Amino acid sequence: MGSELVRTGRVIGLTRGELDVTDSAEFQRAIEHYHPTAVINAAAQAGVDQAERDPSGTMRVNSDAPGMMARVSAQWGIRFLHLSTDYVLDSPHSRRLAEDEEPNPQSTYAQSKLIGEQGVLSSGGTVVRLQWVYQPGDRGFFNRALAMMRTGQTVRLVTDQVGCPTPAEMVASALLTMAATGPCGLYHLATQGEATAFEWIAAGAEAMGIDFLGVAAQRADFDGAHRPARSVLDSSKVASTWGIKLPEWRNALQTVVRGSDRIGTGTDQ
Numbered sequence: 001m002g003s004e005l006v007r008t009g010r011v012i013g014l015t016r017g018e019l020d021v022t023d024s025a026e027f028q029r030a031i032e033h034y035h036p037t038a039v040i041n042a043a044a045q046a047g048v049d050q051a052e053r054d055p056s057g058t059m060r061v062n063s064d065a066p067g068m069m070a071r072v073s074a075q076w077g078i079r080f081l082h083l084s085t086d087y088v089l090d091s092p093h094s095r096r097l098a099e100d101e102e103p104n105p106q107s108t109y110a111q112s113k114l115i116g117e118q119g120v121l122s123s124g125g126t127v128v129r130l131q132w133v134y135q136p137g138d139r140g141f142f143n144r145a146l147a148m149m150r151t152g153q154t155v156r157l158v159t160d161q162v163g164c165p166t167p168a169e170m171v172a173s174a175l176l177t178m179a180a181t182g183p184c185g186l187y188h189l190a191t192q193g194e195a196t197a198f199e200w201i202a203a204g205a206e207a208m209g210i211d212f213l214g215v216a217a218q219r220a221d222f223d224g225a226h227r228p229a230r231s232v233l234d235s236s237k238v239a240s241t242w243g244i245k246l247p248e249w250r251n252a253l254q255t256v257v258r259g260s261d262r263i264g265t266g267t268d269q
């Protein structure tokens, strides 16, 4: 997400080497140096399985740092936006999940992100929950799966996990609008419709002209931390507040694939 924000040309991106978000003095110095009109925190320990291996490191970045940055930003009168995840919810319901859905974090990652949200909201910041973020390029599950298929390898894809695949470049554009003006609070931001991971990668392969070599699998076939089985964010609040409505996920995918021929490897949720 940080890379896509920088790609808009309207954001100064700071790498971990330039700003460790767990260091409040470094954050203060960055604010004094750049005098931003808004801060968007795209930094996170975003590895869901890594969070189980390193809970304390994950908590420092995901739970403690966002609240600290929101407090400091509030002191300076700077708008603060923080990115969070649908994983803080885990609902048995089949409806789309709105912001008033009761949180139900089921992994260390989800717990760490929920605490981070609470710190930001209590300091008057804005939390934007995202899900299944991808961008044609060289990082993340989407690119890794398609890169494997390009080299003739089959990829096991689950048919019992449902979400809204959402392009990072569309999120970045929406975040800039939200950072500029409007109320603070909790918002969901995802594409319309819903897909299984199998359907998502199949659509990606078709859009990119790659032979689809997916093999249907179940979540239980994989090790690793808990992931919600069905998580489909309701983004109507962001639409009624800012007029931001992302397209249906297949249309969004075709749009971003047309704009890019980058593909490679990497990791994500």
Ligand SMILES: NC(=O)c1ccc[n+]([C@@H]2O[C@H](COP(=O)([O-])OP(=O)(O)OC[C@H]3O[C@@H](n4cnc5c(N)ncnc54)[C@H](OP(=O)(O)O)[C@@H]3O)[C@@H](O)[C@H]2O)c1
Binding pocket: 001, 002, 015, 016, 017, 019, 020, 021, 022, 041, 042, 043, 044, 045, 046, 047, 061, 083, 084, 085, 086, 113, 129, 130, 131, 132, 133, 134, 268, 269
């Ligand atoms: N990707 C998804 O599908 C998804 C879905 C829902 C929500 N989100 C949320 O969206 C946000 C961005 O996720 P992403 O997918 O862009 O994650 P990402 O690719 O893993 O990027 C996270 C970035 O944070 C940096 N970082 C980690 N610890 C830091 C620290 N102490 N100080 C400064 N920077 C630090 C990492 O630096 P290094 O490169 O040096 O490690 C990395 O550049 C996260 O809040 C995540 O929870 C993502």
